[in-house]
Amino acid sequence: MFVLSFLSMYYSKCANGYVIRAEIGEEIQEALRQFAQAVKLKAAFYQGIGALTQVELAFFCTDLKVYDHRFFNEEYELICLMGNLSSQDGVIVPHTHVALGDRNFQTYSGHLVRGVVSVTLEIFVSTVDIALTRKEDAILKYKGLISARRTHLKIE
DSSP: OEEOTTSSOEEEEETTEEEEEEOTTOBHHHHHHHHHHHTTOSOEEEEEEEEEEEEEEEEEETTTTEEEEEEEOSOEEEEEEEEEEEEETTEEEEEEEEEEEOTTSOEEEEEEEEEEEEEEEEEEEEEOSSOEEEEEOTTTOSEEEEETTOOOOOOO
């Protein structure tokens, strides 16, 4: 197990990627970005569970082509965290979606803009052997995932 000096997270390398444990006070998106830089990840997929506070979620409104943002400042059970790491203009970009539960068992979900670990966060990172990047979609005006080795499948 290794400790990243600028973060309080711990990680272990395994056959399919990494197992990460983030600590109280860490902001998830920044921690994922710094982790990817530290271990020189170009692309990966991840999933996790834990507990968060100071959460900002977003929902992409296709009709307006903008994100609607909501803030959640209580403590939430992180039921599911899923996402991918890719690059945009040479910078690693974590793209994360979450489902959260509150103390009344009500759930909230969306695109994670930011969230701070309130108890712990456990993430499994699966590495991939291709570079993934983000490119502006001309129609919807969001930055979609692409791969240089992609194949277009047309079914007639």
